[in-house]
Each structure stands twice: as structure tokens, then as C-alpha cells.
Amino acid sequence: MNGVEVFLLGRALMKIGEQAMPQPKSGPSGAPGSVRSVVVVLGDVVSHPGTTVxxxxxxxxxxxxxxxxxVARLEQAGSVDAESDPADRRRRLIRPAAEPSERVAEVRATTVDDALAAALTGPGGTAPDPQTLREVTEALALLARRLTPSIATR
Structure with a gap:
């Protein structure tokens, strides 16, 4: 496998992840690009709590x-908290919310099973066999544990 293949795999996995995320019960769901940026920002905040925009x-x-x-969308969803930086009141320090909101709990509880099955559907709409679905799910779980240990343990 080369770098281009890994990159294309990553894009395919991002699309599956976007499809698996439950839509908010109220308000606009946003375009796929906005979902990506929110997830990228949240991942950065989790890795660097107390950070600035x-x-x-x-x-x-x-x-x-x-x-x-x-950040505004994440604050509204209850995923992050922001407070003024004591060293510079013009800046805000952003960190993961101490208590997960209902929306955070909903997103965390939603599996990728349906989106993954749709991505693995064969020509003519042939559903993947359960063994293939299980193998791919286990492979993704292994990658998550190895490549994103802080997220995989949540």
C-alpha cells in the first residue's frame, strides 16, 4: 500500500463516518464540509485542551x-467549553466539555454499521455477507486502537 492509497482510504472512511453520524434533532445539519471541519476541530481540541482558535x-x-x-457549533452542541484566557482576555481557551451533552452521547452511541454495510454493498445492491462486515469492523477497531488511542478508548 502506498501513500496515495492510504489517502484515498482515509477519504472513503471519512465519508462513511459522515454518513454514520446522526443528524441533529433541530437546526441545520450543515454541508459535509462543515461536518468535516467540526470533527477535525473537535479532534484537535481533544488532543490539545486549553487551546485557542x-x-x-x-x-x-x-x-x-x-x-x-x-467552535461555535461545538459549544452549542455542548461538546466544548470556552473561557477567557487569563493572560489575554481577547483570546478564548477551548477545551472538551467536562460533561458530555445529550448530542455528544448520541453521536458516541451511534455505530457505523449501516454506513459501513452500505459502503460494502456489491454490484446490483448485493449486501455484504456478515463475515465480511465483521472482518472490516474488526480491522477498523484495530486501526482506531493503534492510530488514535485517545479517541478509541472513549
């Missing part, structure tokens, strides 16, 4: 305006 933008490569929008 500017620092997130620098690490992720997302425009600062997109990070600010994602």
Missing part, C-alpha cells in the same frame, strides 16, 4: 473563520 487553525490548516464557526 488561532492555535487550532495553525495545527489543522483550516482557515481561522472556519475554526471559529466549528
Amino acid at each position: 488561532g492555535e487550532i487553525a495553525a495545527r489543522t490548516g483550516l482557515p481561522q473563520s472556519q475554526v471559529s464557526t466549528a
